[in-house]
Amino acid sequence: MLQRLLTFFERYSFGVCTYLGERFNISISKIRLFFIYTSFLxxxxxxxxxxxxxxxxxxxxxxxxxxxxxxxx
Incomplete structure (x- = not known):
């Protein structure tokens, strides 16, 4: 089950930060940190x-x- 979940993340969700960073010309690491911090808050x-x-x-x-x-x- 855990392997299926990791495979899903690798295929579908990890391109979001890259796409947003290229689209809005923002650093990808800043977008990732934004998602992490706002998820906790x-x-x-x-x-x-x-x-x-x-x-x-x-x-x-x-x-x-x-x-x-x-x-x-």
Missing amino acids: SVGFPLIVYFFAGIVLDLRNYIKRCRTRASDF
Whole structure:
């Protein structure tokens, strides 16, 4: 069970800070610290936002891959 949870985190949620850092031109480490500190202060609510953003980014990448495959034909 723990291995499945770690695999999920590695696949879906760790690209969020990188995406936000590149998008808003902010240091990735500052964004990670922001999520960590606000998670402790607000009892985990930013983690829900973080997971949701990871899922949305994954869906976005999936749609882009499908469009490039469709245009190859």
